[in-house]
Amino acid sequence: MFEQILDNVRQRAPLIHCITNYITTNDCANIVLACGASPTMAEAEQEAADIASVAGAVDINIGNLNTMTVRAMHRAIAAANQAGVPVVLDPVGAGASAYRMDTLREFFSAYQFAVVRGNVSELLAVGGAASNTKGVDAGAADAVTEENLEERVAFFKQLSASLGAVVSVSGAIDIIASPERAYICRNGHPMMSRVTGTGCMLSALTAAFCGANHDQILEAAAAATAVMGVAGDIARKKTEEMGGGTGTFRVCLMDAVSLMDAQTLQGGMNIEIR
């Protein structure tokens, strides 16, 4: 099924409108291209609605907010909701500041999101639980482990129900939850958290996958996570062979997403459903 979802991205090449942070915007544009979709980064409030309303999906990332981009985000999300375009929200740094939490609260009260995708500390904060977020990074104490997996899956299924959105949580163990069903993904490598923006890239990738698969949002979000995880495994191996560090790894990760095919995905992914 994930192979078909990937194939749809390549065949349909959806336009993905991203309003993201300037730290990782180039990586987000490149990962969208790498998977076969077509990115446009546009954050002027004057044009946000025009672009969002004709996109296959919209990616909203609150990593580095300012008054102007928040205004553009409101325009883009409202237009996407009006046009039936799925919106992926990355609540970067949720729990780190009142400004981020207030902005998220405004979003959740006014709009509908297809997927809310972030690291575990961010999604604990979104769900109103105690969060140990370290700025934009997940706190070690919040990690999903084999011991707390059952409890976390239940929490994120419930959060999915209350947000009316798929909840996609990244870390060593990824959880992609709807109210009834969750995919658990155990691919990837800790080196992924030593490169900035792998989560931002995963959100952009999730938007690309949703943009080509409007009728299967849960599966599209899980497939995006599986592709990123398998790419992380491949990149780790390549980096090791080259004796490289995090810089090499970043390039290998992009390569692995661009070269991903059905067979590699099928053979590499470690996914379970609960």
Ligand SMILES: Nc1ncnc2c1ncn2[C@@H]1O[C@H](COP(=O)(O)OP(=O)(O)OP(=O)(O)O)[C@@H](O)[C@H]1O
């Ligand atoms: N310890 C780990 N082991 C395996 N994979 C990991 C690990 N940590 C992160 N990943 C993978 O890295 C990607 C990004 O996840 P992470 O939780 O670091 O996102 P993030 O905190 O939102 O990143 P950022 O905000 O820096 O862009 C996901 O594909 C995730 O599966």
Ligand SMILES: Cc1ncsc1CCO
């Ligand atoms: C480092 C950083 N700071 C704000 S956004 C961002 C990119 C990773 O989320």
Ligand SMILES: [Mg+2]
């Ligand atoms: Mg993040």
